[in-house]
Amino acid sequence: MSKGLPKRSEDYSLWYNELVKRADLAENSAVRGCMVIKPYGFSIWEKMQAELDRMFKETGHTNAYFPLFIPKSYLSKEASHVEGFAKECAVVTHYRLKNSDDGKSVIVDPDAKLEEELIVRPTSETVIWSTYKNWVQSYRDLPLLINQWANVVRWEMRTRLFLRTAEFLWQEGHTAHATAEEAVEETVQMMNIYAQFAEEFMALPVVKGIKTESERFAGAVETYCIEAMMQDGKALQAGTSHFLGQNFAKAFDVKFATKEGGLDYVWGTSWGVSTRLMGALIMAHSDDNGLVLPPKLAPFQVVIVPIYKGDEELALVSEKANEIMAELRKVGVSVKFDNRDTHKPGWKFAEYELKGVPVRIAIGPRDLANNTIEIARRDTLTKEQFDLSTQPIAEKISSLLEIIQNDIYNSALSFRNEKTTEVNSWEEFKDVLENKGGFISAHWDGTPETEDKIKELTKATIRCIPIHHEEEEGKCVYSGKPSSKRVLFAKSY
């Protein structure tokens, strides 16, 4: 390991960028805005995928795969959709290269121009609804409950690893239903699944809510979302679920014969989470020493580092390490034994701190004599000498991993609670935003004009209208007009 990370308190943004690179999560590629997800980072994403995929399947969804390319004309079939995406589309115009005249390079072959340009999918509603048209004739064909895991491209001008990249990985669910009620129910169900995933696996508390019109997905009737708070007090949208009404069914003429003998347009939803979740995971829990990973998503949960001089001691320590590994694996704990002789224990300690391995076990000759091991927690950076005769090691570590998972969640929750402020005047709003940051719960008059004005003046946006908020009489914090519910303001990623 080279020198330490930048400190969060000094430069949060630099700290994040450096951490992502040094912990071997991702790096920039030669193509502007496109990232390489490195093996360690990708194995966290794989764990996220596995849990989400299980949750989708348990609620009746199946996976499929739709084309990467979308004919340009498809995009414009849904008016607000094209407006939302046209400005950031990678466009394929040719299908062949050829040698340059001097033979030294390749150039685009002008004779290989496509009749209609193709865009690389920024999201797949259009290509999927054009397919659904042929799959749906009758109410018997509904619901369609389909998800795909895919790469998508949005040509962003300012990019950051995981948080905003030109290409990213995601899943996009696209469902079709016979009634509006059923589609809304699906939309809400998926928001709840995302929230459950964030809280149970990412140890990330989230606020469930509804987006205002101006923050809504291009083509949706209503957008549900989950919003999380990062350690700098900024909000990060961690997942969205859209009720599409009949918008895409109308754009692509997807009708079905109803049970009652009529003909109606199908009701749709779409919902997605992306590799952006990696950014949320990193920024929510990590510290100035490196990553802090919740045990449920750590590529390995325990690392064993041997402390030894010479081969004889190594052999004895290894024997004990192997015993412990076997016990841990039996109960499903993932564990790595780092017996490389190319690096010293201190170097390894720092390395696994940087990489956020939840539990580190160190074993030296004195431990062998005393039947002890040293157990260190990554989240709290605390250590204990553990007497192996007092409790089976598998039991000890399993319960410790559960404690860590809960503690990380609770610590993020306390932080968010502490950084969420109810304000009732414009002065207070500006003061809290400037001096404390975090989420601001305030009344809003419900107009896009006020929303825009507040954004213009403070850079804070309405993250969502929280679902759990009670109705409450009040006055808009900016305009003073009447309001019946508080909404959540914050600066955001």
Added chain:
Amino acid sequence: MSKGLPKRSEDYSLWYNELVKRADLAENSAVRGCMVIKPYGFSIWEKMQAELDRMFKETGHTNAYFPLFIPKSYLSKEASHVEGFAKECAVVTHYRLKNSDDGKSVIVDPDAKLEEELIVRPTSETVIWSTYKNWVQSYRDLPLLINQWANVVRWEMRTRLFLRTAEFLWQEGHTAHATAEEAVEETVQMMNIYAQFAEEFMALPVVKGIKTESERFAGAVETYCIEAMMQDGKALQAGTSHFLGQNFAKAFDVKFATKEGGLDYVWGTSWGVSTRLMGALIMAHSDDNGLVLPPKLAPFQVVIVPIYKGDEELALVSEKANEIMAELRKVGVSVKFDNRDTHKPGWKFAEYELKGVPVRIAIGPRDLANNTIEIARRDTLTKEQFDLSTQPIAEKISSLLEIIQNDIYNSALSFRNEKTTEVNSWEEFKDVLENKGGFISAHWDGTPETEDKIKELTKATIRCIPIHHEEEEGKCVYSGKPSSKRVLFAKSY
């Protein structure tokens, strides 16, 4: 179900196309050459992925993700690589659309032209080796054993679902090693893993071999492959593993400090299988009634169809079905109970035959009285009345699934053996190829000229130089020149 499939004996190609569509495996999309993989087809692919991924990880590989886009200039860094791929590359030239002047459509924004065009990856050697340059300094950084699951694009002029599509899904392994020996060992290991996967899971016997120079991967020193025989006697290349020598290391300047204190270029391999395997699976085993799936890759292995009149009978039959399902699931057999009242049993029987479900269980009121069920095998289309008191049902079905898996493999193996012919003269070669088809084992003088000539005259190509073939003195079947080993000729997909 609509009318029956075309017959294999009458039009094998049409039979294949229709089967893929009617069994809900895949269909063509609006974008030429790009397919939609439907949920039933995709769930077979997911099973393939899961097994392959497990095998890769068990041999020390990890997954990562590299960008979809490759700068055009990267492609030309390896001379033979660019020659192999430049003619079939989708090229991204712009990054934005805008409204047309009449406001009725969107057009490509001429102001949003990329400085350097990007190609959509046809394979990722170039972008990955440009990344490896920064990951490898010393022998301690080697080997790199990395795989990615991704979509790739090759702009093929003539496409067929699964077999040859403009976009397809695959995995591509890219490894880097300190020595040529180690890299060759890796190349051979991966060919062996592909062969094991094909035989154990796809029930598909394959010939392992080496490609001739003209069939080699663009940029490789040696290409290893597995070749399978389809029911029309044609060969299908089911997986390739390439020893890249130092070609890409030299093209991207990837050097490492050796253990001995020197500086050397890294040795590379790459290997891949794709959704083409779906085509192989379908064409190898299926019949005029529909798909025949090996139990290890079937989305569900058993379907239970109730035979009943009225709700009372359905309730009784359902009770028995639920009991059986519970028993089967306990031992890991996947099972579906189709109690839809919208379709008759005969319709369901045909539907599951078409979809290749390995075992069908039918239960009617008479069965309840006799404590029996009807068990039908998809592969042999045979039925038996099974007395539930004679053997636990879970044991019966588990062992039947094993038998089916083996029988499908053995049947494909017998077919291949029967259709593989050793020939020793040019007359015989032409006669066998024309009248019998299949694989022809023959001597070849080792020259590309003879290989080309034979291809030109007969459309047969050298599928591989089989690894299991013994050295044997002989004369080239075409030129009469001396040869020391037989090679395998066939027409191919």
